[in-house]
Structures are given as C-alpha cells and as structure tokens.
Amino acid sequence: MASETTHTAMAPEHYVGMPQLNFDWFGNQIFWLVVTLVVIYFVLVKVAIPRISNVLAERHGAIQGDLDKAEELKAKAVAAEEAYTAALAKARAEAGEIVAAAKADIQKDLDVAIAKADAEIAAKAAESDAAIKEIRDGALAAIKEVANDTAAEIVKAVMPAAEDAKAIKAAVADRLKG
C-alpha cells in the first residue's frame, strides 16, 4: 500500500495520511462551504433574525405593557380609595349637620309646646283657684248661717227672753272671726 496511490481523488480501501491535507479536495470543500454559508446567511437575515428579534421585542413590550397597566390600575385603586375616604368624610359631616338641624328643630318645637302647656296649666290653675275660693266663700256663708240659726235656736231654748236676733248675729260673727 504505497502512499502515492492513496493521494488520488478516488479513495482506495484505506486512506494513508491525513485526508485533511489532500489539496485536490480543497476547491470542492471551499465551494460547497461558501454555498452553505451564503444560504445560511440569507436564511438568517431574511427570516430567522427578524422573526426572533420581533418575538423578543414583542415579549419585552408585552411585559412592559403589563407592568405599566398594573401600575396604572394601582394608581386608579389608590385614587378610588381616596375618593371613597373623602366621600365618607363628607357624608359624615353632612349627617352631623342634619342631626344638629333636626335637634334644633325638635328643641324649638319642644320649647313652644312647653310654653303652651305652661300657659294652659297656669290658666287651669287660676280657674281652679277661683272655683276653690268660691266654694270656700260659699261654705263660709253657709257656716255663718247655720251658726246663726243654731245660736238663735239655742238662745231661744235656753233663755227665750233674751231673744235678740241682731245681738246673736254680731256675737256669731265675732266668734267666727276669732
């Protein structure tokens, strides 16, 4: 097996030496390499690189967009909470005002009613006083009369000679006073 015969393009059954150093094959390999690299280059430039970079940019944009949206929603939630708190405080203040106004109204009504009731009571009391006075005067007159009659009868029964109506009346009046 001489090495000269092996250095031909048609390989014998076993190659002796390094096939890498067979310069007969260089042109062929370089030609096909250039073809391959050019094809790969155009596939990458025309399709693969734009597509992958688009997808990556899109994903980056989507993530950024989601983050921005989340930030926005958070701000909205904070604003809503503030609005709610403000509305609540306002409602509280209004309720307080309404309660105070209602209280004042009620107080006014109450005062009027009390005054009216007081006046009525006073009138009734005066009326009653008058009625009592009348009754008392009536009673007093009746007592005087009864006393006069009784005294006259007693005097008539005890000493009929001394029957003097005027004197008896004066005496009864004098007694009733004391």
Added chain:
Amino acid sequence: MSTEAEGGSAFNIHPMDQFVIEPLFGDGPISWYTPTNASLWMGLAVLTIIGLLVFGTRGRAIVPSRSQSIAESIYLFVHKMLEDIAGKEGLKYFPYIFTLFMFIVVSNILGLLPFGFTTTSHIAVTATMALAVFVTVTIIGFVKNGAGFFQLFWISSAPLALRPILAIIEIISYFVRPVSHSIRLAGNMMAGHAVIKVFAGFAGALGLGAIAPIIAIMAVYGLEMLVVVIQAYVFTILTCVYLKDALHPAH
C-alpha cells in the same frame, strides 16, 4: 499507520478513513462542483438550522414553545456575546457572527452522529472561515480607523524603547491568528473523532468482550459533546475579539 493497515490482520484500525471525501454519486474524480459527502453534510447542517431557527419559531409565540425557546436562547447567547465583547457598534455584524456560529455548532454536532461526516474537521473549511474573518476584520479595521488601525500594533502604554519589539510581536501574532483560529477547530474535531474511531477499532478487534473500549468510547463521546459546543463557542468568541480589535484598535 502502514503497519496497522496490514490487510487481513485482526488489528485493523483506520481512524482517518472517516475524513475521506467521496463523491455522492458514482466514483468519478472530485472537481470543484461535485456533490460529495462533505456537501451532503453541509446541506444537512443548513436543513437543521432552517428546522430550528425557521420551522422551530413558526409559532412566533409570546410564550415560546420548546424549539422556539432553544432558537431564542441561541440567538440571545450569540447576541450578548457579541455585544459584551465588541460593543454596540459590533451588533451591525451580528448576522455574520450568527451564521458562523450556527454553521460550526450544527456541523460539529451532526458530525457526532454515527456514520456522520464532520465538515468542520477539515482544514479547508475552517481555514476558509478563519481567513474570511481575518480579511474582513482587517478591512473593517482600516475602513473604520484608517491609519489609526496601526495603533493595534503600537502599544502606547509600554515604554518607548520596548514598543518596536512589541510591535513586531504584535504583528506576528496578528498574522498567526487565522492559522491558530482554523487549526484549533479542525484539530479538535479531527482528534476527537479519530480517538473514538481508534477505540471502536479496539472494540471490533476484541469482539463481544469489548467492555473497556465501549466504556472508553462512551466517555470520549461525552467529552466530545462538550468539546464540539465549546469549540464553536471559541471560534465565535475569537471572531468577536478580532472584530473588537478592528473597531477599537487602541489598547
């Protein structure tokens, strides 16, 4: 090699046969346009890349599917690497860097399939890519910076007496870049596959009792899974570094 290649011997290992380039159809001579096993596996690499980066991302979903997630991870990985190293100005060259990375990493991984052919194990392939990077980066350097690109070799932070010597070293290292750039990738790919093939040869020679070689193959295969991705990464990151030198030559 010639002792091992003795026909009829039980110990018959040909680790380099896997790198031989053959025409796909017939036995004719290989001219520059002949479809070969190398072109077949380059085509498979193209199909794999289309499958992953085009078909896999067809959903364009905000919440990605698995394949779309893989495509996005690779995209972001290369994009971030380029931006970290070469800065915002470097992102203009992202499609080229991404093309290189995808081709190398997919070719490397496809080469690990049984009966696969590793296109990136050939110095013709890696040297073409490395030279393309070298030439492009040098042109970008001169177009962007004009004569200022020579600042890359003239280290102004060093003492004046040392600068000419450093300049010579820097220039040599600059011109060695494409060599190391290409041989690193091809060498790694070739070595790993050759080692697997050697162990496979041992296994073949031992027959049914070949437990140790099979375990060794599994171990080396696992290591190779790591190496193929790392080498694609290294090739790409060095390209980014060279691009950074071209964009910002001042040290």
